[in-house]
Amino acid sequence: xxxxxxxxxxxxxxxxPPTWAKAWxxxxxITKHKMLVMVHCFKVGLYKQGLLHDLSKYTPTEFMxxxxxxxxxxxxxxxxxxxxxxxxxxxxxKGRNRHHFEYWxxxxxxxxxxxxxxxxxxxxxxEMFCDRVAACKVYLGSDYTDSSALEYFQQGKDADFVHxxxxxxxxxxxxxxxxQGEDVAFATIRRDIVKARYAAGECARF
Numbered sequence: 074x075x076x077x078x079x080x081x082x083x084x085x086x087x088x089x090p091p092t093w094a095k096a097w098x099x100x101x102x103i104t105k106h107k108m109l110v111m112v113h114c115f116k117v118g119l120y121k122q123g124l125l126h127d128l129s130k131y132t133p134t135e136f137m138x139x140x141x142x143x144x145x146x147x148x149x150x151x152x153x154x155x156x157x158x159x160x161x162x163x164x165x166x167k168g169r170n171r172h173h174f175e176y177w178x179x180x181x182x183x184x185x186x187x188x189x190x191x192x193x194x195x196x197x198x199x200e201m202f203c204d205r206v207a208a209c210k211v212y213l214g215s216d217y218t219d220s221s222a223l224e225y226f227q228q229g230k231d232a233d234f235v236h237x238x239x240x241x242x243x244x245x246x247x248x249x250x251x252x253q254g255e256d257v258a259f260a261t262i263r264r265d266i267v268k269a270r271y272a273a274g275e276c277a278r279f
Contacts, residue, residue: 078145081152089156095143103130103139106211113203116259118267122172122200129169138162147212172200174235190236195272195279198239199262202246219254223247242266 077098083089107127114123129135139162142149154160167175174190181187193201202222209221226232226247232240246266250258265271270279 079143081142081144081147081155084156086156089141089152091137091140096140098145099136099139099143099149102143102145102211103127103136106207109207109210110200110203113207113259114200117199117203117263119196119200119203122196123203126172126200126204127166127170129166132165134165135162171197172204174201174231174239177236177239178234190234190239192236192278193239195242195266195270198242199246199267202243202262205247206250219258220251223251 077094079095079098081089107130110126111123114120114126130139138153138160139149142152142156144152150160150163150166153162167173170176171194174193177191177193178188179191181189205222205226209225210217213221223244226244235243246258246262249261253261272279
């Protein structure tokens with residue numbers, strides 16, 4: 074039995090009532106994602122982060138938005154953002170989960186009002202890698218390949234906001250996955266990055 078899908082064509086909030094069917098679908102999706110990330114994190118040696126990953130998605134602020142805007146094919150946050158102009162669930166999420174580069178956005182300096190990406194601690198870049206791979210698996214299903222997460226990053230605009238050192242390490246891991254597959258990628262990340270407490274860049278820390 075395939076995943077039930079719901080329409081997201083309307084821009085009227087009234088057309089997105091929360092239902093039990095959407096609640097069950099959303100719960101299954103976020104739990105499947107969380108379990109995949111946990112497996113990935115365990116493989117690279119980040120046990121605590123694997124257990125704690127994305128727990129905020131089960132809080133009322135994020136979960137009820139996920140239920141209302143659940144479609145079965147894309148992030149409910151994207152639908153909420155289109156319908157309401159802003160995703161309150163995403164604002165709540167990114168402020169509580171350090172594996173998102175948006176958590177590390179700050180003013181460039183005391184006299185520079187630009188918002189820029191700051192260097193991320195290495196362990197959160199590794200968790201971000203695990204998160205992105207798992208998200209591609211959940212949303213792409215049978216279309217997923219080892220290159221999917223790298224292609225998604227390259228096609229998007231995230232690189233414009235991630236600190237260059239953080240982006241370089243993320244791309245290094247995504248490229249390793251794309252070129253050599255999961256077994257080699259996870260083993261290498263565990264040995265050369267996590268176990269070695271590797272940190273790239275002048276200000277980076279594990």
